[in-house]
Amino acid sequence: MDSKAVSKEIRGKVWPLLKEQGFSRFTTRTAWRYCDSKIDVLNFQSFNAYNASVMRVTPFSFAVNLGSFLTYVPPDWPLQSTDGQLTPREADCQFRGRLIPTVTQSRKTPDGVWSVDELGRNLPRCIQDVVEQLPHAMDWFARLADKREVLRVLCEDDEDMIVLWGFGRNPSPIRSYLTGYVALELENHDLAREKLGEAVDSDCFTGQFGNLKNAINRAP
Numbered sequence: 458m459d460s461k462a463v464s465k466e467i468r469g470k471v472w473p474l475l476k477e478q479g480f481s482r483f484t485t486r487t488a489w490r491y492c493d494s495k496i497d498v499l500n501f502q503s504f505n506a507y508n509a510s511v512m513r514v515t516p517f518s519f520a521v522n523l524g525s526f527l528t529y530v531p532p533d534w535p536l537q538s539t540d541g542q543l544t545p546r547e548a549d550c551q552f553r554g555r556l557i558p559t560v561t562q563s564r565k566t567p568d569g570v571w572s573v574d575e576l577g578r579n580l581p582r583c584i585q586d587v588v589e590q591l592p593h594a595m596d597w598f599a600r601l602a603d604k605r606e607v608l609r610v611l612c613e614d615d616e617d618m619i620v621l622w623g624f625g626r627n628p629s630p631i632r633s634y635l636t637g638y639v640a641l642e643l644e645n646h647d648l649a650r651e652k653l654g655e656a657v658d659s660d661c662f663t664g665q666f667g668n669l670k671n672a673i674n675r676a677p
Contacts, residue, residue, distance in 0.1 A: 524550030
């Protein structure tokens with residue numbers, strides 16, 4: 458049993474289903490879908506020997522992470538690209554989530570981790586569990602395609618480290634930054650100026666802009 462066996466199962470059982478849902482770029486463990494206003498990312502996270510031992514799982518175990526990168530929000534850090542096309546990591550996305558295993562596992566297994574045994578005997582069942590949860594992943598992505606829902610989340614919701622996170626506490630500079638640009642996209646100019654003004658005043662984004670006018674002009 459090795460990580461290649463896990464990658465083979467992902468390639469054979471999961472990637473074809475994601476292709477049917479519009480995902481078009483794949484590496485061994487990450488898939489990307491390019492939409493009108495965002496990039497969706499689904500990633501199978503692996504663990505090195507040290508982290509696996511700390512979590513009391515094998516190095517063949519994995520987590521499934523979700524991310525949506527809003528292309529109408531200018532990134533506050535450089536993004537990687539492949540063949541001229543942006544390929545943000547799940548960790549680069551402004552909104553992040555994960556799938557949660559429904560298969561029976563040891564009580565010691567961390568939440569969000571599919572624990573694959575040393576011989577890989579339960580690997581097919583683990584991959585099938587991911588397959589059965591792909592509709593939930595598609596619903597998660599669809600929610601963030603609604604820009605008004607994105608703005609509502611930013612204005613009203615707290616981060617949930619299982620369902621939806623990555624956009625910062627409320628209030629926080631990154632929350633103001635994101636809210637300002639989403640509001641600008643929705644032509645809510647009063648809210649955009651208020652929140653981008655907060656981002657400017659925080660001095661956390663001096664490398665991106667020095668005043669409100671420059672912040673507004675950075676919008677795609």
